[in-house]
Amino acid sequence: MSAAQTYRSTAARSRARAAVPGRTPASPPWRAAKGVLLLICCLLVIVPFLSIVATSLADNEQVTEAGGFVLWPERPSFAAYSAVLAGGVVTRALAVSVGVTVAGTALALLSSITLAYGLSRPGTFGHRPVLMILLFSLLFTPGVIPSYLLIKQLGLINSYWSLILPTMVNAFNVIVLRAFFMGLPRELLDAARIDGANALQILRRIVVPLSRAAIAVVGLFYAVSFWNAFFNAMLYMNESESWPMQLVLRTYVVNNAAIGAGEVSVAGAALPPSYALQAAILVLSIVPIVVVYPFLQRHLRKGVMIGAVKG
Amino acid sequence: MFVTSPECTGSPVPPLPSASHHAIREREPAHRPEGHAMSLLTRQKPRRRSGASAVDPPRGGARRDRALFWFTVPGLAVVLLFHYVPLLGHVIAFQDYQPFIGIWHSPWVGFANFSVLFNGEEKLVIALVNTLQLLLIQVVFVFPAPILLALALNSLLGERLKRVVQNVLYLPHFLSWVVVVAIFQQMLSDGGLVNVFLRAQELGTFNIIGNPELFKALLTSQVIWKDTGWGTILFLAALSRVDTNLYEAAAADGAGRWRQTWHVTLPALRGLVILLLILRLGDALSVGFEQIILQQQSGVGIQAGEVLDTYVYNNGLVAGQWGESAAIGLVKGIVGVALVLGANRVAHLFGEEGIYRR
Numbered sequence: 001m002s003a004a005q006t007y008r009s010t011a012a013r014s015r016a017r018a019a020v021p022g023r024t025p026a027s028p029p030w031r032a033a034k035g036v037l038l039l040i041c042c043l044l045v046i047v048p049f050l051s052i053v054a055t056s057l058a059d060n061e062q063v064t065e066a067g068g069f070v071l072w073p074e075r076p077s078f079a080a081y082s083a084v085l086a087g088g089v090v091t092r093a094l095a096v097s098v099g100v101t102v103a104g105t106a107l108a109l110l111s112s113i114t115l116a117y118g119l120s121r122p123g124t125f126g127h128r129p130v131l132m133i134l135l136f137s138l139l140f141t142p143g144v145i146p147s148y149l150l151i152k153q154l155g156l157i158n159s160y161w162s163l164i165l166p167t168m169v170n171a172f173n174v175i176v177l178r179a180f181f182m183g184l185p186r187e188l189l190d191a192a193r194i195d196g197a198n199a200l201q202i203l204r205r206i207v208v209p210l211s212r213a214a215i216a217v218v219g220l221f222y223a224v225s226f227w228n229a230f231f232n233a234m235l236y237m238n239e240s241e242s243w244p245m246q247l248v249l250r251t252y253v254v255n256n257a258a259i260g261a262g263e264v265s266v267a268g269a270a271l272p273p274s275y276a277l278q279a280a281i282l283v284l285s286i287v288p289i290v291v292v293y294p295f296l297q298r299h300l301r302k303g304v305m306i307g308a309v310k311g
Numbered sequence: 312m313f314v315t316s317p318e319c320t321g322s323p324v325p326p327l328p329s330a331s332h333h334a335i336r337e338r339e340p341a342h343r344p345e346g347h348a349m350s351l352l353t354r355q356k357p358r359r360r361s362g363a364s365a366v367d368p369p370r371g372g373a374r375r376d377r378a379l380f381w382f383t384v385p386g387l388a389v390v391l392l393f394h395y396v397p398l399l400g401h402v403i404a405f406q407d408y409q410p411f412i413g414i415w416h417s418p419w420v421g422f423a424n425f426s427v428l429f430n431g432e433e434k435l436v437i438a439l440v441n442t443l444q445l446l447l448i449q450v451v452f453v454f455p456a457p458i459l460l461a462l463a464l465n466s467l468l469g470e471r472l473k474r475v476v477q478n479v480l481y482l483p484h485f486l487s488w489v490v491v492v493a494i495f496q497q498m499l500s501d502g503g504l505v506n507v508f509l510r511a512q513e514l515g516t517f518n519i520i521g522n523p524e525l526f527k528a529l530l531t532s533q534v535i536w537k538d539t540g541w542g543t544i545l546f547l548a549a550l551s552r553v554d555t556n557l558y559e560a561a562a563a564d565g566a567g568r569w570r571q572t573w574h575v576t577l578p579a580l581r582g583l584v585i586l587l588l589i590l591r592l593g594d595a596l597s598v599g600f601e602q603i604i605l606q607q608q609s610g611v612g613i614q615a616g617e618v619l620d621t622y623v624y625n626n627g628l629v630a631g632q633w634g635e636s637a638a639i640g641l642v643k644g645i646v647g648v649a650l651v652l653g654a655n656r657v658a659h660l661f662g663e664e665g666i667y668r669r
Contacts, residue, residue, distance in 0.1 A: 022555040024568045034463045042479045048494050051504045068502025115386025118379050126380040130387055137394040143640045145627045146400025166393040169386045199378040228487030231601050246489045253493040254605055282493050289485050297478055
């Protein structure tokens with residue numbers, strides 16, 4: 001082993017021992033206690049997910065035998081999924097949720113990017129008042145009753161717009177984008193302007209392509225918030241045909257409304273156990289989050305730090 | 312360049328090319344007391360630049376500036392319409408609002424709606440007491456949890472393992488309250504994993520779902536489960552900025568591990584803790600509206616589960632007491648803003664930074 005390798009491996013080992021360099025390492029029992037604590041924390045997150053997925057795949061016999069939830073499906077079957085996905089309330093709700101999330105995220109990104117870009121040069125016309133208006137909106141939430149009255153006045157009750165418009169601009173996300181735009185090299189923008197590009201061309205050709213990472217994070221945040229939105233739908237959507245997934249989840253899982261043949265369609269066979277059906281609905285409303293989570297994770301630290309440092 | 316001594320004037324430092332016209336003008340007075348030659352040189356350049364530069368023309372830029380303003384219009388319109396216009400809707404707090412005749416025609420009643428705040432209506436008192444109890448519980452149990460977790464994460468693990476643990480613990484933050492409540496019910500209800508296990512071991516069952524006495528414990532454990540991991544982000548960032556020389560210096564002075572934590576690590580977190588506490592105060596009277604409204608109907612009842620936000624919702628939108636509920640919502644909002652500003656003032660008095668620098 002060469003000297004450099006030795007050096008590297010000892011350095012790595014000492015880093016593994018004391019995560020904070022220069023700090024006195026903790027005593028072994030104390031370290032073990034902390035390790036166990038962290039392990040328990042992780043299990044508290046992982047085990048519920050595991051159990052829900054397992055139960056959604058379990059068959060009638062096993063669920064009856066266990067009297068409820070299981071930790072591992074002995075004879076995995078997709079009966080619960082094919083039941084809830086074969087048309088009916090859940091299928092429709094999935095379509096509504098996907099539609100609202102996609103359209104909402106697109107509109108939210110469009111309005112947030114333009115707003116952040118418009119605010120990205122201090123000293124321009126209207127910069128200060130607009131920024132103040134945006135920042136003050138963080139200080140208070142607009143109250144349930146006045147918001148409801150406004151939506152009603154606008155005639156948006158039972159309209160999908162009521163799920164998109166009110167949450168379309170999130171001041172925090174705009175500030176993150178603005179901080180990123182302000183960090184772009186001025187020389188590039190100036191050069192483009194000298195070449196005769198107007199503000200819109202600069203936004204499309206330079207600012208947006210250079211800010212893809214930040215825009216991706218903000219877009220994911222918006223997508224997650226649209227997917228998760230529940231209360232607006234509960235207030236504004238009175239007809240169960242236009243419910244999004246979260247509202248269906250509340251009705252059939254949280255409030256335990258009976259899932260009968262009217263809600264799901266079963267091809268001939270007996271209905272899967274209700275525990276499995278509930279677990280399947282739950283899994284379906286978690287899956288999109290888990291799918292985008294790795295992408296979110298990759299940019300998370302960066303995005304949050306931008307907001308924290310320059311907000 | 313601003314403190315150049317007179318003998319250096321032979322080789323003047325050119326003004327920073329990237330410094331904007333604005334910034335240079337602000338700094339200009341600093342040159343005045345200096346040597347004549349120096350001030351001439353530095354003063355000339357910015358002046359000339361401000362006149363005719365193609366890069367950053369302050370006058371000719373006016374039209375372009377306005378062009379940038381137009382970009383803010385769609386987003387600004389949404390913010391104004393959905394954040395500020397509802398503020399106007401608070402006028403119904405002063406009306407005997409009737410939905411079928413609308414805001415414009417409902418009769419004005421002055422402060423009559425606000426009397427509900429003082430005549431000790433039982434449900435409102437219950438809601439207020441529950442809110443304050445939950446607030447206390449959250450500040451005592453929920454607030455420190457991410458700090459402890461961040462300390463454990465920070466000092467124990469190597470980078471890669473730390474990343475994995477973080478990824479697992481951040482995930483619940485991205486789930487909706489409906490999902491979190493559903494998961495808790497599925498795990499802890501009578502047929503849930505915990506009770507299935509306990510029954511199999513013949514240990515009896517554990518009833519927390521739908522049990523009014525344990526409702527606050529349930530709410531608290533849900534908040535901790537959902538947001539503790541995410542809460543560590545800011546603390547870990549602050550911890551990573553601690554100057555490691557301080558630990559070495561403390562160790563050299565004979566400080567053990569605990570003294571290092573107490574005198575180096577914790578002071579590094581103080582500003583952040585104060586900032587977050589102030590921000591929490593602004594939400595002091597909001598203790599998990601979505602979370603509670605979701606679980607009220609499953610039978611814990613008003614006594615255990617009503618808080619101010621749910622009272623406003625149940626009494627206003629559900630029971631139709633619009634004016635009264637809007638009055639309570641309005642007072643709650645004002646108290647929240649006042650608490651933030653007041654706490655910020657107190658933080659400044661103690662020499663802390665608070666939300667913004669003075």
